[in-house]
Amino acid sequence: MILxxxxxxxxxxxxxxxxxxxxxxxxxxxxIQSVAQTGGHLSSNLGAVELTIALHRVFDTLQDPLxxxxxxxxxxxxxxxxxxxxxxxLRQWDGLSGFPKPYESPHDAFIAGHASNSVSVALGxxxxxALQGKDSSALALIGDGALSGGLAYEGLSDAGxxxxxxxxxxxxxxxxxxxxxxxxxxxxxxxxxxxxxYHFKKWYRSLFGKQPQRNPLYRQIHKVKTSLKRxxxxxxxxxxxxxxxxxxxxxxxxxxxxTQTFDWAKKLQxxxxxxxxxxxxxxxxxxxxxxGKFHGVSPFDPKTGxxxxxxxxxxxxxAELVALAGENPKLCGVTAAMADGTGLSPFEIAYxxxxxxxxIAEGHAVAMSAGLCxxxxxxxxxxxxxxxxxxxxxxxxxxxxxxLPVVFGIDRAGLVGADGExxxxxxxxxxxxxxxxxxxxxxSNYAEMTTMxxxxxxxxxxxxxxxxxxxGEGEFIQDTALKTTVELRSGADxxxxxxxxxxxxxxxxxxxxxxxxxxxxVVKLNRIAPLDIGDxxxxxxxxxxxxxxxxxxxxxxxxxxxxxxLAQQGCGSKRLILKNLGKTFAPQGSVAQLEHSFGLDxxxxxxxxxxxKQ
Numbered sequence: 200m201i202l203x204x205x206x207x208x209x210x211x212x213x214x215x216x217x218x219x220x221x222x223x224x225x226x227x228x229x230x231i232q233s234v235a236q237t238g239g240h241l242s243s244n245l246g247a248v249e250l251t252i253a254l255h256r257v258f259d260t261l262q263d264p265l266x267x268x269x270x271x272x273x274x275x276x277x278x279x280x281x282x283x284x285x286x287x288x289l290r291q292w293d294g295l296s297g298f299p300k301p302y303e304s305p306h307d308a309f310i311a312g313h314a315s316n317s318v319s320v321a322l323g324x325x326x327x328x329a330l331q332g333k334d335s336s337a338l339a340l341i342g343d344g345a346l347s348g349g350l351a352y353e354g355l356s357d358a359g360x361x362x363x364x365x366x367x368x369x370x371x372x373x374x375x376x377x378x379x380x381x382x383x384x385x386x387x388x389x390x391x392x393x394x395x396x397y398h399f400k401k402w403y404r405s406l407f408g409k410q411p412q413r414n415p416l417y418r419q420i421h422k423v424k425t426s427l428k429r430x431x432x433x434x435x436x437x438x439x440x441x442x443x444x445x446x447x448x449x450x451x452x453x454x455x456x457x458t459q460t461f462d463w464a465k466k467l468q469x470x471x472x473x474x475x476x477x478x479x480x481x482x483x484x485x486x487x488x489x490x491g492k493f494h495g496v497s498p499f500d501p502k503t504g505x506x507x508x509x510x511x512x513x514x515x516x517x518a519e520l521v522a523l524a525g526e527n528p529k530l531c532g533v534t535a536a537m538a539d540g541t542g543l544s545p546f547e548i549a550y551x552x553x554x555x556x557x558x559i560a561e562g563h564a565v566a567m568s569a570g571l572c573x574x575x576x577x578x579x580x581x582x583x584x585x586x587x588x589x590x591x592x593x594x595x596x597x598x599x600x601x602x603l604p605v606v607f608g609i610d611r612a613g614l615v616g617a618d619g620e621x622x623x624x625x626x627x628x629x630x631x632x633x634x635x636x637x638x639x640x641x642x643s644n645y646a647e648m649t650t651m652x653x654x655x656x657x658x659x660x661x662x663x664x665x666x667x668x669x670x671g672e673g674e675f676i677q678d679t680a681l682k683t684t685v686e687l688r689s690g691a692d693x694x695x696x697x698x699x700x701x702x703x704x705x706x707x708x709x710x711x712x713x714x715x716x717x718x719x720x721v722v723k724l725n726r727i728a729p730l731d732i733g734d735x736x737x738x739x740x741x742x743x744x745x746x747x748x749x750x751x752x753x754x755x756x757x758x759x760x761x762x763x764x765l766a767q768q769g770c771g772s773k774r775l776i777l778k779n780l781g782k783t784f785a786p787q788g789s790v791a792q793l794e795h796s797f798g799l800d801x802x803x804x805x806x807x808x809x810x811x812k813q
Contacts, residue, residue, distance in 0.1 A: 200225050206281050208255040208306070219256075219454050223248045226275055227482040229283075234274075235501040237289040238617065239297050242480040242490040243342070244274040246372050246451070250475055251275035253457035254368070257465060258338060260306045264328075266321045268341035268351075270298035270311030271494070272370065280306040290617035292788030297618060312621020313586065314559045315348025317341045318355055318367055325363040336364040336465055343371040344536060347558030358470050359442030366464050367438075367472045371448065372479040372490075438472040447474025452481065491539055512667040513581075515645045516608050517542025519652050520579060521549050530656060533568050533580040535561045541581035541610050561586050565593035565605075572603040577656055581608035584624025584666065585615075594662075595634055602636045602661040606652075612666035613699065613750035614794065619787030625780055627666060629755040632728035636661040639728040641698040642680065644672040647725070650680035666699065670790070673703035683726040684734035690718035693808050694739060694772070697748040698724040698757070704794070705748060707801035712808055719808070727757050732764055740770035744811055748778040748799055776807055 201218055202225040204210060214222065226248050234241045252275070254265065260280070267273050277295065278286070282304065288294025299307040309320050321339035328335045345351055346369070358365050407414045436445045444467055449460050457475065464471040479494075480486025485504030486493035492506075499506040524530040524546065531553045532546040538556060547554040557564045561582060568578040587594075587609065598605050609631075612624040631639050638661060642648040648667060655663035679685045687702070688709050695705040702723050709719040722738055724730075739745060739761065747758030758777040765771040778798055785793050794800040798807065 202226060202229060202278070202283065205279055205283070208260065208279055211252060211255045211279055216455055219252055223252065223454070224482070226278060229278070229286075230274060231483050231501050233286045233289065234496065235499050237287070237291065238495075238497045238499075239290055240271040240274070240495050241483070242486045242493040243271040243372075245483055245486055246477040246479040246481050247272040247370060248275050248481070249452045249454045249457060250368070250370060250477060251279065253454050253461055254338070254340075255279050256454075256458050257461040258336065260308070262333075263336045263338060264308035264321070264324045265306075265338045265340060266309045266317045266324070267299050267311045268317035268339065268345045269314045272340070272342070273297075273299045273307075273311070276306070277304075280304050290619075290787055292786075292792045294787070296787060298621060310621070312618070313589070314345040315341075315351040316354070317345070318351055318358055318365075319353065321367075322354055322358045322361060322363070322365055325358075325361065325365040329363055336366055338366050338368060340368045340370060343369060343373065344559055347536070347560050349560060349562065355438070355441050355443075359438070360470075361442075362469055364465070364468045365470050366461075367443070367470075369447070369472055369474045370451065370477055371474060372451075372477045443470045443472045445472050445474065447472070448476045449473065451475040451477030495540075510645075510671050511542070511669070512642075512645070512648060512671065513540065513542035513610055513669075515542070515648060516581065516610070516652070516665075516667070517545050519649050520581075520608075521545050523652065523656055524550050524553065527577065527656065529575065529577045531555065531571055531576050531578045533557065533564055533571075533578050535559055535564045535582055535586065537581070537583065537586075540583070541608065543581050562590040562593050565590040566597045568605045569593070569597040569601070569603055572598075572605045573601065577604070577606070579606040579608060579656065581610060583611040583622070584609050584613075584627040585611065585622050588626060588630065591630055594631070594637075598662050599634045599636045604659050605662045606655045607662065607664040608652075609664050609666035611669045613668050614785055614790050615669045616790045616793070617787050620784040623785050624666075625751045625785065627664070628727065628749065628751040628757060631664050631666075632757070632760070633755065637728055638663045638726065640665045640680075640726055641724065642667055643699055643702045643723065644676045644678070646676065646678035647680040650678055651725075654680075668700050668790075673700060675703050675706060679723065680725055683724070683731045684738050685723045685725065686720065686738055687723050688719065688721040690720040692718045692743070693811070694720040694722060694742045694745045695748065695804065696722045696724065696739065696745060696758070696761070698727055699750075701748045701750065701799065704799065704801045704804060708804035708808070711801060711805050715805075715809070717808060717812065724757065730757075730760060730764060732768065735761060735764055736768055736770055739772070740765055740768070742772040744774040744776065744808075745772040746776040746778060746804065746807060748804060750794065750797075750799055751779055753777060753779045753781045774811065776811065778804065778807060 201222045285295040290297045299311045301307045317339040321337040325337035438445045450456055464473050479490040497506050532543050533555050534543050536559050538544045538547055568580045571578040614623050640651045642651050651665050697705045705721045709721050712719045749756050756779050762775045
């Protein structure tokens with residue numbers, strides 16, 4: 200196999216065109232078989248094979264930093280930069296990350312995981328290279344879906360006037376995770392219809408030498424051409440209006456054309472957008488037919504494309520929202536390009552007129568939901584915890600200040616597993632609980648989620664966030680949602696406190712401790728904001744030893760707040776132990792592995808209790 204001979208991009212540059220085409224096929228087959236075993240982002244990588252090969256043919260990513268937007272399409276890059284033998288560990292504990300990580304390879308210029316920041320980062324790098332007198336290009340590889348994020352336009356607006364060798368590669372496959380929506384999508388669709396423009400422009404510019412912009416005749420003709428184009432075709436390229444040279448659209452599966460275009464973009468030595476048209480999931484029938492399903496996929500059978508699926512908090516949330524919408528005509532569903540992931544696809548089908556997909560624009564989603572709510576509707580925004588971080592100012596300014604009863608379904612709260620640092624939802628406890636007027640609820644099972652969602656969508660007191668994990672419920676299935684604080688088990692030796700899925704570990708730990716002669720009280724918090732001072736005094740006041748377990752960061756965690764409240768009331772515990780992530784960004788791995796590594800599982804809790812008893 201040619202792929203077995205690739206240990207660095209230098210090896211790619213030695214191959215002939217026919218060998219590169221063979222390499223493309225081998226990479227696709229390797230990715231299908233590998234991701235079928237480990238799970239991962241398949242569709243986006245299958246669509247970016249030739250694109251990535253061509254980039255490494257023209258650019259040296261040790262000198263020309265390549266910044267991925269989100270990083271879903273970085274697998275091919277990893278294969279071409281010497282990491283093939285590690286692919287069996289993809290997204291696993293102590294294994295190869297599913298996203299670009301500088302600690303893995305010097306070819307990974309910047310960490311990636313959230314959308315729309317690549318142009319801004321690459322522009323910073325281009326400016327740094329220029330200040331250091333280095334003759335290099337900075338590259339930003341961004342998907343058309345990420346162009347729905349406002350940060351992308353802030354970066355483009357600044358970069359277009361920089362006159363620096365910054366090359367933005369727009370990987371246009373017509374999708375992000377959901378099919379793209381909005382005005383930018385329509386604009387790109389129009390540009391795709393003009394491939395002849397690129398060929399003429401290349402020939403025309405070649406008439407004036409290597410740097411045509413320095414030729415007075417070229418500049419004069421360019422002014423006339425621009426005036427005529429605006430008169431005849433007013434819908435001119437947005438990128439050109441921003442100051443970029445626009446090249447494209449280019450066939451994203453034609454290595455020769457891609458190589459020629461990238462070579463030209465490099466020689467221009469100015470801000471350039473290369474518009475590349477690709478097919479998401481290319482080369483694997485199941486992924487081409489259903490690219491959304493194979494965007495982020497669990498292990499599957501490569502022969503049939505069948506994946507394992509089961510009940511989850513997300514699916515139950517979506518089903519319950521559909522049922523509530525049947526009773527309440529004001530209920531609306533909102534998503535930021537994650538209808539499938541958050542379980543809202545059934546809502547979209549059942550009530551399309553009340554379903555709003557705003558694309559990758561979480562801040563906008565929060566502000567729009569505030570507008571919906573202020574004008575008489577009841578929006579429910581289902582969003583991953585890690586992505587809601589980008590809407591923090593809107594949560595405060597647009598929702599909480601007016602105490603609007605917007606409902607937030609905070610999916611993937613806590614540790615989420617294989618996607619690692621950028622995707623764990625370990626900060627929402629802090630940023631939601633500190634905002635006045637917010638109520639934050641934490642169901643431990645599907646029944647409690649149902650009860651909480653019913654209450655949240657009917658109350659008028661203010662915004663409500665319901666945070667729940669990725670995956671399904673555990674052993675604890677009792678519905679205690681109507682109480683803010685619940686004592687699940689009595690015990691005089693130690694008090695174990697937690698919320699959400701941590702309760703399962705607390706109960707298991709209490710059972711094990713009983714066999715060791717230690718009686719543990721278990722207290723479950725259903726509401727972590729606002730905390731009920733009376734409940735805390737009655738249930739947790741004057742304890743000998745209290746251990747609070749949370750899968751979030753330490754600063755500002757619920758355990759700290761409980762300790763402070765009880766101390767202020769003069770009834771604090773003699774010994775308070777906080778079990779959380781501290782100041783550590785949790786790596787990738789299964790949730791069970793991560794919980795064990797931080798001592799958040801039953802074994803870790805038992806160990807903490809027994810060490811305290813010694």
